[in-house]
Amino acid sequence: MPATARKQTIATAPASPSNGHVVAxxxxxxxxxxxxxxxxxxxxxxxxxxxxxxxxxxxxQVLCSSPTASLPSPLQVWQESYDLIAYPFFNYGSQDIGLxxxxxxxxxxxxxxxxxxxxxxxxxxxxxxxxxxxxxxxDPIFQVxxxxxxxxxxxxxxxxxxxxxxxxxxxIFITSIWPVIINTAVGVRNIPQDYRNVAQVLRLNQLEFFxxxxxxxxxxxxxxxxRIGVGLSWLAIVAAEMLTGGVGIGxxxxxxxxxxxxxxxxxxxxxxxxxxxxLDKLVAATGRLITRGASAN
Amino acid sequence: xxxxLKLDHIDKHFDRGGVRAEVLKGINLSISKGEFxxxxxxxxxxxxxLLNLIAGLTPVSVGAVLLENREVxxxxxxxxxxxxxxxxxxxxxxxxxxxxxxxxxFGNTKSKAERHDWVMQNxxxxxxxxxKDKRPSEISGGMKQRVGIARxxxxxxxILLLDEPFGALDALTRAHLQDAVMEIHARLGNTMVMIxxxxxxxxxxxxxxxxxxxxxxxxxxxxxxxxxxxxxxRIELASDRTYLRCREAVLKFLYERHRFxxxxx
Numbered sequence: 359m360p361a362t363a364r365k366q367t368i369a370t371a372p373a374s375p376s377n378g379h380v381v382a383x384x385x386x387x388x389x390x391x392x393x394x395x396x397x398x399x400x401x402x403x404x405x406x407x408x409x410x411x412x413x414x415x416x417x418x419q420v421l422c423s424s425p426t427a428s429l430p431s432p433l434q435v436w437q438e439s440y441d442l443i444a445y446p447f448f449n450y451g452s453q454d455i456g457l458x459x460x461x462x463x464x465x466x467x468x469x470x471x472x473x474x475x476x477x478x479x480x481x482x483x484x485x486x487x488x489x490x491x492x493x494x495x496x497d498p499i500f501q502v503x504x505x506x507x508x509x510x511x512x513x514x515x516x517x518x519x520x521x522x523x524x525x526x527x528x529x530i531f532i533t534s535i536w537p538v539i540i541n542t543a544v545g546v547r548n549i550p551q552d553y554r555n556v557a558q559v560l561r562l563n564q565l566e567f568f569x570x571x572x573x574x575x576x577x578x579x580x581x582x583x584x585r586i587g588v589g590l591s592w593l594a595i596v597a598a599e600m601l602t603g604g605v606g607i608g609x610x611x612x613x614x615x616x617x618x619x620x621x622x623x624x625x626x627x628x629x630x631x632x633x634x635x636x637l638d639k640l641v642a643a644t645g646r647l648i649t650r651g652a653s654a655n
Numbered sequence: 656x657x658x659x660l661k662l663d664h665i666d667k668h669f670d671r672g673g674v675r676a677e678v679l680k681g682i683n684l685s686i687s688k689g690e691f692x693x694x695x696x697x698x699x700x701x702x703x704x705l706l707n708l709i710a711g712l713t714p715v716s717v718g719a720v721l722l723e724n725r726e727v728x729x730x731x732x733x734x735x736x737x738x739x740x741x742x743x744x745x746x747x748x749x750x751x752x753x754x755x756x757x758x759x760x761f762g763n764t765k766s767k768a769e770r771h772d773w774v775m776q777n778x779x780x781x782x783x784x785x786x787k788d789k790r791p792s793e794i795s796g797g798m799k800q801r802v803g804i805a806r807x808x809x810x811x812x813x814i815l816l817l818d819e820p821f822g823a824l825d826a827l828t829r830a831h832l833q834d835a836v837m838e839i840h841a842r843l844g845n846t847m848v849m850i851x852x853x854x855x856x857x858x859x860x861x862x863x864x865x866x867x868x869x870x871x872x873x874x875x876x877x878x879x880x881x882x883x884x885x886x887x888x889r890i891e892l893a894s895d896r897t898y899l900r901c902r903e904a905v906l907k908f909l910y911e912r913h914r915f916x917x918x919x920x
Contacts, residue, residue, distance in 0.1 A: 552738060552742035553742065555736070558729075558730040559734070575744075
């Protein structure tokens with residue numbers, strides 16, 4: 359669909375200047391109208407969330423402004439944690455660093471754990487998807503394992519790795535691999551018989567089939583799995599870091615709780631939410647970019 | 656007449672849950688080099704299965720498919736298939752779709768420049784060189800089928816198998832593509848086997864028409880020679896006596912002697 363929409367705008371664009379030669383005024387109104395349309399679409403999509411956010415902050419402010427309130431109000435957060443909000447990248451020593459740095463450390467762990475999960479998940483999923491027997495045998499096991507909460511893996515991985523950093527990475531890996539495996543397997547099973555016939559007539563070998571038919575054909579499914587996986591791994595890292603320590607954003611929350619800095623926790627929550635949202639959109643956008651055209655037939 | 660492709664006493668049945676479904680029974684057919692043979696029959700008579708047997712996509716139950724006296728029982732580029740629904744890979748451009756076949760078949764024997772020329776030559780043959788950078792989703796159904804034909808031809812097949820290649824196209828586009836196939840057949844002299852359910856198409860294109868009886872356990876009912884000189888012109892043929900006689904023979908076979916019984920489906 360986007361392709362046809364693009365084609366239409368290209369097709370109409372050369373037409374309008376030719377109209378413009380006849381009556382000069384006619385060229386401008388469409389352009390202004392377009393700008394207006396963009397502004398309208400922006401206001402349609404941006405204004406409502408801002409208004410709702412303002413209302414929610416106001417309610418929060420009212421609820422938490424009494425002196426006996428147990429949680430800080432938004433104004434209090436702004437005043438007490440101003441340095442964390444305004445300067446994400448300050449660095450005053452080992453534990454006194456901006457939240458931006460902490461997020462980057464956490465993202466590194468996610469990159470390792472999720473990167474491994476993505477590669478292993480796609481390969482395992484591709485193998486399982488190729489075999490009906492493996493699918494039938496392994497699917498129930500995966501369906502059970504994927505419901506295990508991330509933190510339940512942590513003691514085991516601490517025992518196995520004897521170190522906090524690889525344990526945290528393993529927790530991310532084991533949390534995010536299931537949706538990747540399951541979705542890849544489904545995508546591989548759904549490769550149209552036509553494409554398999556083409557591969558057979560061409561006598562593509564297993565490796566060529568994997569790269570040239572399987573990956574592109576299953577890509578929409580794979581990216582659905584990756585998108586779920588990256589969300590889960592971001593959930594897992596914050597929780598894992600609270601227990602394993604280090605410099606990540608998760609440990610920062612635990613540290614702030616232990617020193618009763620509630621406003622800092624609220625700022626950190628906002629960081630986590632925004633980064634998680636960005637990760638989700640990033641994977642979704644990558645998926646759209648790569649699978650462009652693959653689903654249209 | 657020496658047989659180039661020989662179908663030797665072929666049976667095909669599918670076993671599912673202890674129930675045996677007979678699809679084809681006792682199929683014998685010899686096709687000589689350069690011949691254009693159509694296989695016609697009502698839907699469900701197993702003609703597509705027969706083509707898949709020749710392509711090697713489906714294994715035969717009894718009997719053998721012989722190409723140049725050698726048994727073939729797996730798919731390969733020497734029996735290229737033009738699929739009913741074009742089966743182009745939507746994530747590759749027109750050029751890349753043909754190039755996938757060319758680089759696989761000629762990867763060791765042709766240089767990169769030769770392979771490029773060969774891809775372009777085949778796209779030229781079906782008049783699709785102008786759209787080489789387009790994705791399949793950006794071109795019409797007829798154009799997709801042209802690319803499908805170019806991809807099959809680019810494998811330099813011994814036999815070109817066409818599985819109802821024009822079934823999904825409108826009448827005008829279909830006529831254009833039929834002319835294109837006739838021209839290619841005249842120029843390259845390929846051996847072609849085409850599945851169709853269109854009587855006019857079968858008579859126009861074929862040297863011989865193989866008529867299938869209705870399934871289950873479909874047989875070859877009759878083989879009709881089409882003694883019309885080539886090149887053939889569809890407008891002149893419209894009133895040609897031999898053409899009309901052949902057309903009538905096929906129609907009689909399909910609608911008098913082997914009427915399609917809907918209730919049996």
